[in-house]
Each structure stands twice: as C-alpha cells, then as structure tokens.
Amino acid sequence: MDTGIRLALTLGQIGAVMVAVLLTVALLTLLERKVLGWMQDRMGPMEVGPYGILQPVADGLKLFFKEDIIPAGANKFMFSLAPVLSLVPALIGFAVIPFGPDWTVDVGGVNFKPFVITDINIGILYILAFASIGAYGIILGGWSSNSKYSLLGGLRSAAQLISYELNVGLSIVGVLLLSSSLSLVTITNAQGGGFWNWYFFAWGSFPQAIAFVVFIISSVAETNRTPFDLPEAESELVAGFFTEYSGMRFAFFFLAEYGNMILVSCVATVLFFGGWHAPFEFLQGPESLHWLTGMFWFTFKVYGFLFLFFWLRATLPRLRYDQLMRFGWKVLLPIALGNIVVTAIVEYIFP
Amino acid sequence: MNLKEWIKTLTFYEILLGMKATMSHLLHYKPITLQYPHEKRALPSNYRGMLALLRYDDGTEKCVGCDLCEAACPSRVIRVVSSEVPGEPTKRYSKEYYMDMTRCLFCGLCVKACPVDALGMTQEYEWAVYDKRQLHLNKQQLLAIGDRNFPVREKRLEFQHPNVAYFNVGFKDIPQKEA
Numbered sequence: 159m160d161t162g163i164r165l166a167l168t169l170g171q172i173g174a175v176m177v178a179v180l181l182t183v184a185l186l187t188l189l190e191r192k193v194l195g196w197m198q199d200r201m202g203p204m205e206v207g208p209y210g211i212l213q214p215v216a217d218g219l220k221l222f223f224k225e226d227i228i229p230a231g232a233n234k235f236m237f238s239l240a241p242v243l244s245l246v247p248a249l250i251g252f253a254v255i256p257f258g259p260d261w262t263v264d265v266g267g268v269n270f271k272p273f274v275i276t277d278i279n280i281g282i283l284y285i286l287a288f289a290s291i292g293a294y295g296i297i298l299g300g301w302s303s304n305s306k307y308s309l310l311g312g313l314r315s316a317a318q319l320i321s322y323e324l325n326v327g328l329s330i331v332g333v334l335l336l337s338s339s340l341s342l343v344t345i346t347n348a349q350g351g352g353f354w355n356w357y358f359f360a361w362g363s364f365p366q367a368i369a370f371v372v373f374i375i376s377s378v379a380e381t382n383r384t385p386f387d388l389p390e391a392e393s394e395l396v397a398g399f400f401t402e403y404s405g406m407r408f409a410f411f412f413l414a415e416y417g418n419m420i421l422v423s424c425v426a427t428v429l430f431f432g433g434w435h436a437p438f439e440f441l442q443g444p445e446s447l448h449w450l451t452g453m454f455w456f457t458f459k460v461y462g463f464l465f466l467f468f469w470l471r472a473t474l475p476r477l478r479y480d481q482l483m484r485f486g487w488k489v490l491l492p493i494a495l496g497n498i499v500v501t502a503i504v505e506y507i508f509p
Numbered sequence: 510m511n512l513k514e515w516i517k518t519l520t521f522y523e524i525l526l527g528m529k530a531t532m533s534h535l536l537h538y539k540p541i542t543l544q545y546p547h548e549k550r551a552l553p554s555n556y557r558g559m560l561a562l563l564r565y566d567d568g569t570e571k572c573v574g575c576d577l578c579e580a581a582c583p584s585r586v587i588r589v590v591s592s593e594v595p596g597e598p599t600k601r602y603s604k605e606y607y608m609d610m611t612r613c614l615f616c617g618l619c620v621k622a623c624p625v626d627a628l629g630m631t632q633e634y635e636w637a638v639y640d641k642r643q644l645h646l647n648k649q650q651l652l653a654i655g656d657r658n659f660p661v662r663e664k665r666l667e668f669q670h671p672n673v674a675y676f677n678v679g680f681k682d683i684p685q686k687e688a
Contacts, residue, residue: 197531201542473527 163268171275175252183416184214190468197472221412224405229304232402236302241403241410244295247288248417254281255424256343258434258452273434273449274343281342282334285425286327289380292414293319296382296389299411300399311398314479315389318379321486322386325376328494329369332501333357333429336366342425346433353437358430364504369497370430372490374466377422379486382415383467385474386482393476423463424456431459552632557615559633560608561655562648563626570652571627574603581622584612606648611641631658 188203188211195202203210228237258273271277278284293315300312336357337345345357354361358370379386390398400411427433434452436442443451477485517523543550552558563571574591592604620628631654638644646654 193535195540196538197535199534199539199541201540201544204544469528469531473531474524 160266160268163266164270167265167268167270168275171272172253175257175275176249179249179252179417179420180413182420183413184218186416186419186464187217187412188214189464190471193465193468194472197469218409221405221409224408226405226407227402229402231304233302233304236298237402238407240295240299240302241407241414242295243298244292244414245410245417247292247295248414248421251285251288251421252424254278254284254342255421255428256346256433257456259448260343260347261449271343273452277341277343279339279341282330282340282345282425282429285421286323289326289418289421290319290323292418293323295411295414296399299403300389303399303402305402307395307397307401308399311389311391311395311401314391315382315399318382318386318388318482318486321483322376322379322490325372325486325490325494326380328491328498329372329376330429331494331498332364332366332369335498335501335505336360336363342428342433346428346435349432350435352439353432356430356432356435363508364501366430366497366501368493369501370426372494372497373426373430374463376486376490377426378467378470379482381418381422381467383419384471385477387476388479388482391476419464419467420460423460423467426463427456427459556632556634557617557630559631559636559654559658560610560613560615560619560651561629561631561658562606562651563629563655563659564652570602571625572603572606573625573627574601575624577622577624578619578628581618583616583618584614586610586613587619603648606651608646608651610636610644610646629655629659631655633658 191213192202192210194200203213206212206216228234253275254277256274256277260274260277261272263270263272296315296319297312300308300310300315303309333345334340337348339345339348349356353359357366359365359367378384382389388398389395390400395401400408403411434448434456436451436455441451441455442448565571574589576589576591579587579589586609588605588607588609589603590605591601594600594602615630617630620630633654636644
C-alpha cells in the first residue's frame, strides 16, 4: 500500500515537472526569437497567432510531421540512440532540483516532499554526472551521421565539454565548502533569511561571486550556447552535430539544448542565488504561503538566467577554437582553483 | 599592459559595454521591420517594375513592330514578329510579341529604345509564380498589364508632340526622355 502511494505520488511529481519543463522549452523557443529580435531592432515571429505567440505550436507540429531521414552510410543504431541519449540526461537532472520550500507532507502514512522529486544527498554530483553523459549523445550523433560537418561538430563538442565541465565542477566546490553538503535541498535551506545569505554574497564568509562568473561562463560553454556554440557553428559547420537530423530526432536535440539551459539556470539559482528564497524575509510572505512565493522567486530567478543566456547570444560573436580552449584552461581553471583555496582558508579561519 | 587595461579585462568591461548596447536597443524598442504582405513600402515614382504594352486612348496599340526593343534588350527577353497592317501597306504592327520575364533584369532599355512609347514600366512587382512558364508572356497578357496599370490613356500620336513620352506626362518629377 505504501509503495503504491509512493509510486503514484512520485510519478505524478515527475509528470508535473516534465510538463513544466517541456512547456518552458516551448515558451523559450518563442521568447528567444522574440528577445533576440527586439535586441536587434526586429520583431521576431509575428505571423502565427497574435504577435506570433502560437509559433511554438506551429514549430512543434511541423517537426512532428516532418520526414525522418537516416542518411546513407549512417550507423542506424547509434543514429537513433544519440538524440535519446542527449535528451534523457537533460531532463533527468530536474529530479533533484528543489522548486519550493523543503516541506514534508504525510500522505496516507508516506512521507512526501512536494517540491523536490528526490532529495538524494549527492544531488549536485548526480547532475554533473548526467550532464557529461549528455555529451555522449552529441558526440555519437556527430559520429554516426556519416557526414564531415557532423563529425567536426561532435569532435569540437567533445573537447569543449571536457574542458568546461572541469570548470563547472571546480567553481561549485566553494559553495559546497560553505554549505558542507552536496544535497541541493540542504544548500538551498542554508541560504534563507535574506539576499546577503545567498552564496553569491555569502555575508560573513568569502562571497562566491567569482565562482558564479566562472560557473555561468562554463555553463554557457557546456550547453553549447553562443558565444561558445562551436559544435553547431552555423556559419562554419552547417549545423554541427545535428546537420543530418530531421523531424522528431532533431526536435530531441533541440529539446535537449533548451532543457540543459533550464537545468543550468536552475542549478545556478539553487547554488548561488538561494533557490526559492526571496531576497528579503518580508517578501516571502507568511509561512502558509511559502509554496507560492517560493515557486515564484525560483521561477523569477531561473527566467532571469535564461534571459542572460539570450542577452549573451544577442551580444557576443563566436569564439575561435583556440581562444575557447585557452580561455577555459588558462583563465577559468586557475580562477576556479584559486577560489577553492581562498574559500577554504576563509572558511577555516572564520568558520 | 598597464593597470587600467588589466582592470578592464578582469571586469569584462568591453563585453559589458556590448551588453549595454543590446539592452538599450531592447529598452528603446523601435523595429525597422516592415511586415511585408500586410504592409507595403511606398514605391518611388520612377520604380522599374513589370513591363507592359500600351494603347492609345481609342484602344489601338501603340506598337509599330519596329524590333528596336528587341535589339536594345541585353538579356534577349523580347521577341517581336512584325507584320503589315492588313489593307494598309504603309503601316506595320507587331503580330506577335513575347516577353520571357524569367530573364528580364528590368534595366528599362527597351522602354528607352521605343520610338513610339509603346512600352511602359509599371509598379507591379509581386510576380512570383509556381510555374515559370507563366512568366513567358504574350501580347495579350502584356497589353492587359498595360491596361490595368495605365487606365488613363494618352491621345493618338498625331495629336500630341512627337517626343512627349507617354508616361513621363504623368510623372513630372522624373527626368524627361531624351529626344
């Protein structure tokens, strides 16, 4: 009985989170084009629906009904596997993100946390591990397409992801030192009470602002977004690793890219900007309304980061490959390492 | 590298400057896009659009079948089959007149070459078709284009000054045709 209730609750939660993420992806495809357009004195999509707001529906329908082409000479098994391998890790990471307050509800004798699917104590490691599995999807997709452009895109992606994942991992070590936990729920709970307790500011300890900058830059590189979108460089490699993909397989890669964007924004929110906590205690409202204000502040911060992604894309040109590598290894890596050392010393002296 | 440049590099000064520029465009949003099929730009009066054959106001064709337009055309768009007017051995007309608009580059040399101003350039430009054979126009189609674009026709040639261009009468602001 207990198992049944738990299963139903968890499946319901997973369904809700999946729907929320996929709806956000649909919204993002429109928002990105709109925001980019506005920043470049254009209008963005205007034809489908009033002010183009039904564009994601039209895009989805188009992708759904498109012919699914497997190029001649492609490795069919890998070619079909790659989009799934890249989409699943992007969605699976949301399992450990706390979207709201850390409540435990008793449903029919089962302890149930409504705002996080599963609070595993190595949550952030779990996300990092799956993020690197997502790279396999890109590399396999590039290799199995039997196309030179795809292969080049896949190879670039491999090198880029390896060098930037390191920086992501190192930049969050400071936060882990401050919170002495790898669980995202514990990290969020430690940042309550006001914006000065967020690890970006970290009042009374070493602020993680530098680590945050490293994290955001590395995340942009890891999600293959401009200015680090070398794996899919439109002007050089047609579309990079998904050149040969069409229809729903292409849509899977697309969903994976945007899903990764949302996931990275969620992680940045949780680690550096206090998750669902409001910047001031009075903005959080009474205890009974924490779920509402918590969800609001979480969504607000995540959308702020997503806007930052669009903003960067509208502003910056693509880096050259050697610049990308030099920046990752020679600039970001030493900064991240230095941040760990300084945070550790400060934390040791002023515990 | 001096200290100031170091600080600029460390704080991503140039990148922030660029981001400020894009943000200012977002805040002072003034699109320059013209939503084309819904709104169209105003064409200049000397716009060189679709070619047309013209008539006098009594409905007779201006074209005398002299082939000068065919000779002037750099892309070999025009093909004229000239013939005598039946019963009037001193007069000629174009029995057949074809324009292959897939090749036309809208230079207007045929219009300039025409001694009787039988050719005109309209303001039409929406001539995208699914079958490119539909762009191979014959005399009737060209006359129809002329009729619908220049409903007010001029007097017969013998009643007006011989060098007054047909459509230059309507547009005083453009340079007059050389005599």
